[in-house]
Amino acid sequence: MTSYVESFSPGEGRRRPRADFHSDAPRLSLNGDWAFRLAPTASGPSFWAPEFDDSGWDRLRVPSHWVLEGHDRPLYTNTAYPFPIDPPHVPVENPTGDYRRHFDWPYSGRAVLRFQGVDSCAKVWLNGTELGHSKGSRLPFEFDVTGLVRPAGNVLAVRVHRWSSGSYLEDQDMWWLPGIFRDVELLGGTVDDLFVHASYVDGLGTLRVDADPPGIVELPELGVRVPTGETVTVPVEPWSAERPRLYKGVLTAAGERIDLAVGFRTVSIVDGRLLVNGAPVLFRGVNRHEHDPDRGRALDPSTMLRDVLLMKRHNINAVRTSHYPPHPEFLRLCDEYGLWVVDECDIETHGFVYAGWEGNPPDEPAWRDALVDRIERMVERDKNHPSVVVWSLGNESGHGAAFGEIESWIRERDPSRPVHYERDRSYRHSDFASVMYPSLEELEAIGRRREPTPEGVEPDSPDDVRRRGLPFLLCEYAHAMGNGPGSLVDYQRILEAHERFCGAFVWEWIDHGLHAPDGGLLHGGDVDHLPNGGRYCLDGLLFADRTPSPGLLEYAKAIEPVEITIADGRVWLRNRYDFADLSHLRLEWTAGDEAGELPTPYVPARHAASVPAPRGDLLTVRAVLAAGTAWAPAGHVVAWGQAPVVPPARAFRPAGAFRGVRFDDGQLVRLGDLDLSGPVLDVWRAPIENDRGQGFRNDVTRAWRAVGLDRMLHRVEEIRTEDGRVVVRGRSGPAGQAIGLRTEMCWEPAGDAGVALTLRVTPEGVWTDTPIGGHAVTLPRLGLRMGLPAGLTRARWFGRGPGESYVDSQAAARVGLFAADIDAMQSHYPWPQENGNHIETRWLELTGDGVPRLRVEGDPWFDFTARRWTSEDLDRATKPAQLVPSDRVWLNVDYGQQGLGSASCGPPLPERYRLPIRPYTFRVRLYA
Numbered sequence: 001m002t003s004y005v006e007s008f009s010p011g012e013g014r015r016r017p018r019a020d021f022h023s024d025a026p027r028l029s030l031n032g033d034w035a036f037r038l039a040p041t042a043s044g045p046s047f048w049a050p051e052f053d054d055s056g057w058d059r060l061r062v063p064s065h066w067v068l069e070g071h072d073r074p075l076y077t078n079t080a081y082p083f084p085i086d087p088p089h090v091p092v093e094n095p096t097g098d099y100r101r102h103f104d105w106p107y108s109g110r111a112v113l114r115f116q117g118v119d120s121c122a123k124v125w126l127n128g129t130e131l132g133h134s135k136g137s138r139l140p141f142e143f144d145v146t147g148l149v150r151p152a153g154n155v156l157a158v159r160v161h162r163w164s165s166g167s168y169l170e171d172q173d174m175w176w177l178p179g180i181f182r183d184v185e186l187l188g189g190t191v192d193d194l195f196v197h198a199s200y201v202d203g204l205g206t207l208r209v210d211a212d213p214p215g216i217v218e219l220p221e222l223g224v225r226v227p228t229g230e231t232v233t234v235p236v237e238p239w240s241a242e243r244p245r246l247y248k249g250v251l252t253a254a255g256e257r258i259d260l261a262v263g264f265r266t267v268s269i270v271d272g273r274l275l276v277n278g279a280p281v282l283f284r285g286v287n288r289h290e291h292d293p294d295r296g297r298a299l300d301p302s303t304m305l306r307d308v309l310l311m312k313r314h315n316i317n318a319v320r321t322s323h324y325p326p327h328p329e330f331l332r333l334c335d336e337y338g339l340w341v342v343d344e345c346d347i348e349t350h351g352f353v354y355a356g357w358e359g360n361p362p363d364e365p366a367w368r369d370a371l372v373d374r375i376e377r378m379v380e381r382d383k384n385h386p387s388v389v390v391w392s393l394g395n396e397s398g399h400g401a402a403f404g405e406i407e408s409w410i411r412e413r414d415p416s417r418p419v420h421y422e423r424d425r426s427y428r429h430s431d432f433a434s435v436m437y438p439s440l441e442e443l444e445a446i447g448r449r450r451e452p453t454p455e456g457v458e459p460d461s462p463d464d465v466r467r468r469g470l471p472f473l474l475c476e477y478a479h480a481m482g483n484g485p486g487s488l489v490d491y492q493r494i495l496e497a498h499e500r501f502c503g504a505f506v507w508e509w510i511d512h513g514l515h516a517p518d519g520g521l522l523h524g525g526d527v528d529h530l531p532n533g534g535r536y537c538l539d540g541l542l543f544a545d546r547t548p549s550p551g552l553l554e555y556a557k558a559i560e561p562v563e564i565t566i567a568d569g570r571v572w573l574r575n576r577y578d579f580a581d582l583s584h585l586r587l588e589w590t591a592g593d594e595a596g597e598l599p600t601p602y603v604p605a606r607h608a609a610s611v612p613a614p615r616g617d618l619l620t621v622r623a624v625l626a627a628g629t630a631w632a633p634a635g636h637v638v639a640w641g642q643a644p645v646v647p648p649a650r651a652f653r654p655a656g657a658f659r660g661v662r663f664d665d666g667q668l669v670r671l672g673d674l675d676l677s678g679p680v681l682d683v684w685r686a687p688i689e690n691d692r693g694q695g696f697r698n699d700v701t702r703a704w705r706a707v708g709l710d711r712m713l714h715r716v717e718e719i720r721t722e723d724g725r726v727v728v729r730g731r732s733g734p735a736g737q738a739i740g741l742r743t744e745m746c747w748e749p750a751g752d753a754g755v756a757l758t759l760r761v762t763p764e765g766v767w768t769d770t771p772i773g774g775h776a777v778t779l780p781r782l783g784l785r786m787g788l789p790a791g792l793t794r795a796r797w798f799g800r801g802p803g804e805s806y807v808d809s810q811a812a813a814r815v816g817l818f819a820a821d822i823d824a825m826q827s828h829y830p831w832p833q834e835n836g837n838h839i840e841t842r843w844l845e846l847t848g849d850g851v852p853r854l855r856v857e858g859d860p861w862f863d864f865t866a867r868r869w870t871s872e873d874l875d876r877a878t879k880p881a882q883l884v885p886s887d888r889v890w891l892n893v894d895y896g897q898q899g900l901g902s903a904s905c906g907p908p909l910p911e912r913y914r915l916p917i918r919p920y921t922f923r924v925r926l927y928a
């Protein structure tokens with residue numbers, strides 16, 4: 001009786017897939033409160049008879065995932081299946097939810113029952129009659145219930161299995177969240193399907209709408225009134241993500257009126273470049289999973305809109321719907337607000353990697369129908385969206401003959417869109433070459449079409465030659481796990497330098513943390529189940545509650561649509577739009593206290609121009625929206641540039657003797673009235689996720705910890721007073737090791753209650769030959785740490801801000817005068833780690849009520865972080881709640897810190913962003 005759960009069949013009794021559309025036909029939402037019971041296995045007792053008594057059952061809202069509503073628990077795995085690889089079978093332990101709901105349907109005519117998404121397999125009964133079953137969690141399925149549905153007193157019963165054969169095709173890196181998690185609806189109407197073909201060439205749009213049954217198409221704005229099946233060509237404005245011009249209209253067929261929102265656009269690949277409407281495009285994209293910390297993938301429309309607005313406001317112009325078709329409403333929003341979409345099918349068989357890809361479904365004929373079924377359901381549902389410009393066959397599913405079949409199916413059904421599939425290195429079934437997470441050097445080679453031939457492909461074979469000729473789509477890069485990613489600007493520069501690139505998608509949009517009952521956030525490792533993917537689900541540009549992380553701000557800057565540079569008395573504007581000129585932008589400038597506006601020159605897409613620059617200090621030019629748009633108000637900053645700010649070379653001459661300064665045992669303990677625990681050499685930072693690499697790859701923390709950089713001990717060797725200076729010589733080294741860092745701190749008087757400090761660091765012993773993980777040891781940080789009174793609450797500084805910055809993530813931070821509360825300068829990563837650094841700080845003041853201030857001046861500049869806990873506390877903590885303010889403010893004034901990189905899934909940090917073991921000299925001045 002439960003054999004359907006494990007059969008290869010994608011479903012039974014369902015209607016054939018069709019477009020998702022809104023019409024004036026009767027529609028009844030069956031969302032809401034359902035009766036629910038959960039059983040431990042698939043073969044629970046019968047419950048579908050209308051008269052069955054469910055009064056003892058629980059209630060459950062639909063749509064939802066039962067594991068987030070107090071039944072059983074969510075599980076997270078990255079690549080591994082949470083059940084044995086024994087296809088198509090699943091364990092007897094198969095939590096199964098039974099759902100019941102009563103409803104009336106006071107309409108006559110055809111009636112269709114639609115489920116927009118059920119995870120992972122549902123069997124459905126209406127009024128005791130079995131309708132069929134379906135698999136394919138993130139895709140709709142429908143049953144024709146005409147004649148079965150009654151005007152009143154209907155009983156719908158649904159049995160949902162957590163695991164099914166379909167689960168083998170759904171091994172995406174995300175939480176396993178069973179349940180009816182998208183809308184359930186009953187639809188009247190007679191129109192079965194419609195297919196809008198709307199192309200654009202040189203000012204003319206060509207439209208043909210095919211519909212079953214046929215009808216009349218009206219687009220009043222264009223004066224179009226034509227029967228379906230007939231082609232018209234009229235002058236139109238094209239649709240693009242930059243200017244999402246939609247023509248609203250109706251299709252009237254068999255008395256039903258269907259909303260049309262037609263966007264005219266043509267996608268093509270010409271000479272190895274992706275073109276839309278004849279022009280090259282560059283996707284500045286993100287990979288978006290559907291996620292909400294309370295509701296999982298059961299997103300409401302306001303959350304979808306929030307995603308779209310956040311993307312638009314951060315200059316993102318494209319979405320890869322990793323790794324399944326999203327709720328159809330999201331695509332409607334993409335049409336309306338303007339986002340290019342790579343619509344990805346709900347296919348991933350990643351876990352077969354643990355079987356050496358033996359039995360991988362795309363390579364097994366038995367799975368063919370299930371795979372083709374998913375592609376059909378995606379393409380049929382989403383075919384009318386102008387925003388969808390590429391079909392993606394799926395993610396991380398190895399290769400196999402099925403990809404050839406599904407590719408042919410798409411070519412036949414919708415030749416208007418190119419097809420993407422990354423993992424088959426022959427790229428035979430893809431119109432794009434594609435890889436994930438290349439290094440900068442690899443990407444550069446790809447741009448030049450000089451990448452090495454992939455393994456398994458014969459050099460200069462037809463596949464090899466064809467691949468080199470293809471446009472390149474970077475479907476994942478810049479792993480946004482924890483603090484990072486770094487190098488976004490570096491990547492963008494390469495992506496814009498080569499015609500082959502059509503764009504890139506950061507991994508990923510949002511952290512998949514789930515709210516825990518105690519108010520904290522859960523990641524996979526917090527659920528007691530093996531295997532689990534640990535924290536790997538926390539890798540988004542948004543925190544789980546949709547607060548932008550510093551990484552999102554950096555990305556917005558890296559991809560801003562106008563590059564503004566100021567040089568030689570001119571403001572240069574490089575228009576990075578693919579279609580728009582800059583006439584929708586106003587150019588505002590500030591310089592010190594002065595402000596003004598510049599004329600916006602005419603700059604066509606992908607061209608540059610300049611205007612004379614105003615004079616003044618700290619000249620900053622901002623391109624802002626001249627008028628409000630659907631996604632942001634007038635004045636919203638889309639891009640900015642700043643004249644290079646050269647730090648003033650301030651000659652410092654030590655003057656006189658120390659005044660108001662006390663040293664104790666070689667440490668500075670008092671400056672004016674300020675008590676401090678003197679600066680000590682600090683080389684440690686609480687590792688960020690990217691320091692830990694991926695598995696054993698690129699884990700620099702192993703080397704750091706192996707040599708003991710996390711537990712340096714300090715010795716003062718000599719304190720000497722010479723020529724009015726205090727020179728403290730010492731040595732810092734880890735327990736059990738002969739290596740060390742010799743330090744010399746040379747203190748000189750700098751006026752009343754002021755000191756100038758020169759730190760010299762010289763490594764000692766053999767550092768570089770560490771056998772640990774193949775990594776030469778580098779320093780996480782190099783600088784000085786001091787403990788200050790807890791009464792200091794506020795920071796003011798001149799340097800980069802207002803947000804945090806690192807050597808490889810600094811574009812979003814401009815140079816200026818900033819102020820912030822120390823407590824507000826922390827980024828609360830769900831897994832605590834280094835954060836809140838500020839590079840290129842010229843000076844810093846910490847102040848608080850009733851406490852003497854501290855002023856730090858750079859020579860010329862320094863990095864700083866200020867927080868109420870130490871790096872060791874940060875390192876130890878596994879949850880933000882464990883970070884409790886100590887009785888001090890811990891201030892780091894540093895020469896520098898290692899960059900962020902993206903090594904949690906990606907290449908190692910480029911050498912130029914590391915601090916090698918070598919001698920360093922660093923100068924600062926401290927004043928009370």
Ligand code: IPT
Nearest residue numbers: 172173395396436437507539905
């Ligand atoms: C890549 C996956 O496609 C994506 O789903 C996610 O898991 C990402 O990695 C890491 O967070 S696959 C990887 C083998 C490059």
